[in-house]
Amino acid sequence: MIDLFPITAPLLFRFDPETAHGLTIKALKTGLVPAPRGRDEPSLRSRVWGLDFTNPVGLAAGFDKNAEVVDAMLRLGFGFVEPGSVTPRPQPGNPRPRLFRLVEQGAVINRMGFNNQGLDAFAERLERRRDNPRRAAGIVGANLGKNKDTVDAADDYVIGARRLAPLADYLVVNVSSPNTPGLRALQGRAPLRELLGRVLDARAACKLARNPPLLLKIAPDLTAEDKADIAAVALESGIDGLIVSNTTIARPAEIPEPLRAEAGGLSGRPLFGPSTAVLKEIYGLTGGKLPLVGAGGIASGADAYAKIRAGASLVQFYSAMVYGGPALVHRIRDELAGLLRRDGFESVAEAVGADHR
Numbered sequence: 282m283i284d285l286f287p288i289t290a291p292l293l294f295r296f297d298p299e300t301a302h303g304l305t306i307k308a309l310k311t312g313l314v315p316a317p318r319g320r321d322e323p324s325l326r327s328r329v330w331g332l333d334f335t336n337p338v339g340l341a342a343g344f345d346k347n348a349e350v351v352d353a354m355l356r357l358g359f360g361f362v363e364p365g366s367v368t369p370r371p372q373p374g375n376p377r378p379r380l381f382r383l384v385e386q387g388a389v390i391n392r393m394g395f396n397n398q399g400l401d402a403f404a405e406r407l408e409r410r411r412d413n414p415r416r417a418a419g420i421v422g423a424n425l426g427k428n429k430d431t432v433d434a435a436d437d438y439v440i441g442a443r444r445l446a447p448l449a450d451y452l453v454v455n456v457s458s459p460n461t462p463g464l465r466a467l468q469g470r471a472p473l474r475e476l477l478g479r480v481l482d483a484r485a486a487c488k489l490a491r492n493p494p495l496l497l498k499i500a501p502d503l504t505a506e507d508k509a510d511i512a513a514v515a516l517e518s519g520i521d522g523l524i525v526s527n528t529t530i531a532r533p534a535e536i537p538e539p540l541r542a543e544a545g546g547l548s549g550r551p552l553f554g555p556s557t558a559v560l561k562e563i564y565g566l567t568g569g570k571l572p573l574v575g576a577g578g579i580a581s582g583a584d585a586y587a588k589i590r591a592g593a594s595l596v597q598f599y600s601a602m603v604y605g606g607p608a609l610v611h612r613i614r615d616e617l618a619g620l621l622r623r624d625g626f627e628s629v630a631e632a633v634g635a636d637h638r
């Protein structure tokens with residue numbers, strides 16, 4: 282594909298990261314970004330939860346918080362996209378600056394705090410898309426968050442699930458962002474059981490011909506007890522899968538001052554090792570019974586392949602795009618196909634969890 286990123290990157294990097302992101306979304310919305318999908322190798326076709334993915338490489342939540350560029354991102358070659366996190370009411374998020382580049386580390390720190398236009402704007406865009414015969418093919422999830430000032434968190438996820446279950450191919454309960462006070466405490470055994478039970482009831486109450494799969498997105502910063510609890514609750518509750526993982530509050534040694542002192546979640550290259558280790562552990566704890574989505578630090582086909590071998594049926598990335606541009610999705614996808622072929626796998630499904638065998 283024609284890759285304009287080498288030309289636009291120096292310009293974008295002259296802006297602060299949030300302004301650069303806003304300009305990127307604007308450019309994508311014009312529909313003028315050249316976007317030949319290229320060819321998805323047949324080995325990349327994946328059927329998960331009864332959904333057909335042309336390739337297993339997705340766009341992680343947080344890039345398109347308001348579902349503004351779903352089709353543009355699918356046209357760039359992603360097998361699936363996950364707009365959000367969306368909260369029931371619009372909210373401004375934390376004060377700026379709240380997004381930081383760590384160029385040498387290939388990393389990002391963010392404390393956005395679920396800035397978004399709210400559920401109505403989000404749902405209306407997905408409705409318009411549903412009614413548009415020229416929409417791009419591909420799987421579109423919806424990532425649900427809670428408003429900062431909502432006391433009973435489950436209420437917000439129920440509101441989101443009710444509204445979006447008829448519009449999204451899958452739903453994500455995100456209880457792992459580090460930038461909403463109290464959110465990650467919902468990963469504990471008792472609150473998680475109640476939360477997932479209520480969201481599953483809300484989904485059932487929609488009486489859809491086909492329920493969208495419900496996934497839980499977890500943090501990488503969990504104790505052994507947390508992980509065992511999450512795996513047990515995930516299996517007994519009847520949810521459909523897990524996304525592993527969100528950003529980390531840890532600051533590995535390679536993160537220099539003064540940025541290491543910035544509050545927020547760290548993503549990108551330094552997250553690859555820790556998030557892949559958690560993914561592998563969760564695959565072991567769930568016995569391979571639940572499809573997992575691997576996220577955290579993916580920047581190459583080899584990274585995506587390592588997540589799949591550790592137990593992921595699908596993968597997602599975001600931060601690497603800041604440094605590699607949107608054409609990176611082609612590289613990751615094509616390199617992944619090459620690695621599957623090298624190791625004699627005819628499909629992604631055959632390679633899932635290979636490191637456990």
Ligand SMILES: Cc1cc2nc3c(=O)[nH]c(=O)nc-3n(C[C@H](O)[C@H](O)[C@H](O)COP(=O)(O)O)c2cc1C
Pocket residue numbers: 341342343344346365366380389391393395424455458498526527528548549550552576577578579597598599600601
């Ligand atoms: C700027 C930014 C905003 C994000 N916002 C969200 C969000 O709203 N909801 C969510 O579930 N994850 C969010 N994430 C986390 C990503 O979806 C992903 O889980 C994480 O960044 C790890 O992947 P990566 O290393 O490829 O970026 C955000 C990440 C970044 C960098």
